[in-house]
Amino acid sequence: MYKRLIRPILFLFNPEQVHYFSFSAIRIVHRIPFAAALIRLLYTNKSPALSRDLFGLRFPNPIGLAAGFDKDAKLYKELANFGFGFIEIGTITPKPQEGNPKPRLFRLPKDSGIINRMGFNNEGVTAAAKRLKANNGVLVGGNIGKNKTTPNEDAASDYLICFDALFDVVDYFVVNVSSPNTPNLRDLQEKEPLTKLLVTLQEHNNKKQKRKPILLKIAPDLSESQLDDIIDIVARTNIDGVIATNTTLSRADLKSQQSVIEQKGGLSGKPLAARSTEVIRYLHTKSNAAFPIIGVGGIHTPEDVHEKIAAGASLVQLYTGFVYEGPAVVSRMNKSLAK
Numbered sequence: 001m002y003k004r005l006i007r008p009i010l011f012l013f014n015p016e017q018v019h020y021f022s023f024s025a026i027r028i029v030h031r032i033p034f035a036a037a038l039i040r041l042l043y044t045n046k047s048p049a050l051s052r053d054l055f056g057l058r059f060p061n062p063i064g065l066a067a068g069f070d071k072d073a074k075l076y077k078e079l080a081n082f083g084f085g086f087i088e089i090g091t092i093t094p095k096p097q098e099g100n101p102k103p104r105l106f107r108l109p110k111d112s113g114i115i116n117r118m119g120f121n122n123e124g125v126t127a128a129a130k131r132l133k134a135n136n137g138v139l140v141g142g143n144i145g146k147n148k149t150t151p152n153e154d155a156a157s158d159y160l161i162c163f164d165a166l167f168d169v170v171d172y173f174v175v176n177v178s179s180p181n182t183p184n185l186r187d188l189q190e191k192e193p194l195t196k197l198l199v200t201l202q203e204h205n206n207k208k209q210k211r212k213p214i215l216l217k218i219a220p221d222l223s224e225s226q227l228d229d230i231i232d233i234v235a236r237t238n239i240d241g242v243i244a245t246n247t248t249l250s251r252a253d254l255k256s257q258q259s260v261i262e263q264k265g266g267l268s269g270k271p272l273a274a275r276s277t278e279v280i281r282y283l284h285t286k287s288n289a290a291f292p293i294i295g296v297g298g299i300h301t302p303e304d305v306h307e308k309i310a311a312g313a314s315l316v317q318l319y320t321g322f323v324y325e326g327p328a329v330v331s332r333m334n335k336s337l338a339k
């Protein structure tokens, strides 16, 4: 029904407006008595076979919502009712920021993809932390970044501000240095600045009474030697895992019209699937499975989930697949995994 009836209507309108409209619709539906229970009944799968123990956390199932969908932690409880085992909020920055000028979100229906250059639009870490205080059991990851105006030399202090503000209200952290939409952010993926940043965060983390898992989110556009550096950095800094991958700058093999393909930003969805799987497989094999990987990029079907797991992912996440396949997609994936 979603793909035949609802999606064609939604796709007639501006993508960013549809995103906010869908947010409001989900929130309003949840106000109807018994609606939340009904949605949970339809979409969540409580099979114990689906649960995964990782980073000292118990994930009810391995399918998560990727960062960027609920940047400000406004809808994580309602979204969890669609069957997600965990929700990653963010990317959050210390201060609120508007992000890039609109339009900044583009659909590529012929390719089942999205190009975005949102630029970390968010209401800032204080607002998100406040909302997350009301959490009642959803497993939440906090994806953190730096403000656009903060120079890379001072980036660590931005990550630390977010880390501290979210420490008591998230279950794990993601250090995002891989968004293509904040100028020079990806320079922080280079060996020296990245090691420095992660060592700073880890030292801080280790001073806490009980440390929180820290994962690193990487771009799919890294070379093999850069991926080797990542393996080395994970070992040296002792962080807990890697999220592979963020969106790509590549525009290879697309069928959509040139005017959309040429839009600046990161490409997600089906065109990203093969490359992100390749990155997961490389990290998993080359490191001898030294650390857990959360696989993300172009997961639209249960088969895509199996492929990412076969490549070495312990958990997966999706964003674009949720937009293209609709609310039943997570339950289909979990049903297939439970078999």
Ligand SMILES: Cc1cc2nc3c(=O)[nH]c(=O)nc-3n(C[C@H](O)[C@H](O)[C@H](O)COP(=O)(O)O)c2cc1C
Pocket: 066, 067, 068, 069, 071, 090, 091, 105, 114, 116, 118, 120, 143, 176, 179, 217, 245, 246, 247, 267, 268, 269, 270, 272, 296, 297, 298, 299, 317, 318, 319, 320, 321
């Ligand atoms: C509109 C949009 C906004 C995103 N914002 C963020 C973000 O703020 N932080 C982040 O780490 N990833 C962000 N992502 C990347 C996703 O989390 C994910 O890594 C990527 O889209 C690949 O997964 P997918 O093919 O399932 O969408 C965003 C993706 C999209 C489409």
